[in-house]
Amino acid sequence: MRPWRLAAMVVVFATTTGCTAVPAWDRARLAQPCMLPEPRPMSAGFAEHVYDYREGSVGGSGIVGGGCGCN
Amino acid sequence: MQLRAARALGAAFATLVSLDAHAAPVATVDTRGAVYTDTDATTIVTSAAQATVTPVPFLTVQGQYLIDVVSSASIDVVSAATPSFEDIRHEGTGGLGYHDEDRAISGTYIYSVENDWRSHTGALTMSHDALKHQLTVSIGGSFTYNDVGRSGDETFAKRLLQGSATLGASVVASKNDLVGLTYSFFYLDGYQSSPYRFVRYFDTLDSAAVSQPETVPDRRARHALAARWNHHILAKSAVRTQVRGYVDSWGVVSGTGSVELMFGLGDFEVAPWVRVYGQKSATFYEGNYQDARRYMTVDRELSTFLDAFGGVRLGYRKKNLGVVEELRVDVDLTGFAFRFFDFPLLEERAGFLGQLGFGLSFE
Numbered sequence: 391m392r393p394w395r396l397a398a399m400v401v402v403f404a405t406t407t408g409c410t411a412v413p414a415w416d417r418a419r420l421a422q423p424c425m426l427p428e429p430r431p432m433s434a435g436f437a438e439h440v441y442d443y444r445e446g447s448v449g450g451s452g453i454v455g456g457g458c459g460c461n
Numbered sequence: 462m463q464l465r466a467a468r469a470l471g472a473a474f475a476t477l478v479s480l481d482a483h484a485a486p487v488a489t490v491d492t493r494g495a496v497y498t499d500t501d502a503t504t505i506v507t508s509a510a511q512a513t514v515t516p517v518p519f520l521t522v523q524g525q526y527l528i529d530v531v532s533s534a535s536i537d538v539v540s541a542a543t544p545s546f547e548d549i550r551h552e553g554t555g556g557l558g559y560h561d562e563d564r565a566i567s568g569t570y571i572y573s574v575e576n577d578w579r580s581h582t583g584a585l586t587m588s589h590d591a592l593k594h595q596l597t598v599s600i601g602g603s604f605t606y607n608d609v610g611r612s613g614d615e616t617f618a619k620r621l622l623q624g625s626a627t628l629g630a631s632v633v634a635s636k637n638d639l640v641g642l643t644y645s646f647f648y649l650d651g652y653q654s655s656p657y658r659f660v661r662y663f664d665t666l667d668s669a670a671v672s673q674p675e676t677v678p679d680r681r682a683r684h685a686l687a688a689r690w691n692h693h694i695l696a697k698s699a700v701r702t703q704v705r706g707y708v709d710s711w712g713v714v715s716g717t718g719s720v721e722l723m724f725g726l727g728d729f730e731v732a733p734w735v736r737v738y739g740q741k742s743a744t745f746y747e748g749n750y751q752d753a754r755r756y757m758t759v760d761r762e763l764s765t766f767l768d769a770f771g772g773v774r775l776g777y778r779k780k781n782l783g784v785v786e787e788l789r790v791d792v793d794l795t796g797f798a799f800r801f802f803d804f805p806l807l808e809e810r811a812g813f814l815g816q817l818g819f820g821l822s823f824e
């Protein structure tokens with residue numbers, strides 16, 4: 391799939407799923423650690439490190455990854 | 462070793478996350494140790510320390526040092542006629558982040574060095590909140606310069622360049638749901654083989670077994686699209702799911718799915734999780750080459766396989782301890798198993814990854 395198609399999908403996704411407006415005072419649950427995009431960046435980074443070098447794929451996670459010293 | 466850009470971009474994203482999550486503390490310090498071991502005779506011990514300082518409310522400075530100690534007698538190493546090897550990698554990271562009410566921007570630099578590899582990476586990531594913070598759009602890019610060597614061979618010198626771009630959107634779908642989509646693109650140009658791997662085949666013209674260094678294309682374009690859905694279920698508890706699709710110009714196609722149940726119990730946190738992954742091999746990969754080809758590899762990470770990871774994360778957070786605003790301790794216990802379908806030297810691999818983290822935040 392070409393990059394511009396994927397970019398278009400991102401835009402469509404973002405603009406069509408955000409139609410349920412949630413006021414700021416009703417977002418307390420969304421601010422909890424369990425709802426963060428990545429609540430434990432260092433821990434997730436170490437795990438991503440393993441995935442990146444034990445699998446043939448990379449990307450999509452938006453967190454720390456890579457590097458094991460074994461080329 | 463081709464993933465410094467992913468690392469830098471990830472670190473930049475992590476800085477953005479920390480800007481949102483830890484806006485109040487003036488300083489945080491985190492240390493982490495990890496042990497990886499598998500049935501293919503590989504052990505990796507990793508230690509890292511990270512510090513973040515917020516001198517003024519809108520500015521964050523971050524630094525990290527990481528060291529990997531790798532020892533291996535895996536089937537890759539043994540088949541290269543080397544009994545085992547040990548290596549140490551040092552990595553230093555520096556980052557700077559700015560944020561205001563609607564925008565965040567962060568830059569990251571990473572320097573990594575080991576006996577046969579040296580890399581420099583720079584990354585820049587920006588995010589912008591729109592629609593009354595209902596939508597967050599992120600964009601990032603990175604560039605990595607790698608010098609590749611070969612242990613014990615001073616004459617071996619190769620270069621690998623990598624650029625990457627990431628586009629992401631996160632949406633508040635309801636008062637209990639956050640959804641996000643991230644697209645990542647990587648382009649690599651340069652030496653991407655391993656100087657230690659050799660392909661063996663039988664030359665029918667000479668009627669003799671031949672062994673030659675593996676060869677893969679110099680260029681590789683990689684695409685990943687991931688969707689994330691976090692659903693709040695109880696007080697301090699959520700179901701976190703993610704799916705990812707991946708394709709690249711070498712013909713590798715893969716899918717990933719994961720789910721985590723994160724329960725908050727007072728100051729404690731328990732999070733069992735599982736992740737599954739499946740991959741189709743690169744078009745030029747073969748388990749047994751019958752004759753010479755332009756591209757030949759015995760890299761099992763380019764073969765067809767399935768794997769599953771699973772485990773539990775245990776966390777403890779205590780706030781308001783005098784000058785210490787928050788104390789954090791966590792333990793991650795992970796088991797995993799691989800099944801290779803067309804890699805004759807190894808059909809299965811299992812292993813364990815354990816992590817212990819400790820952190821403090823100061824006001």
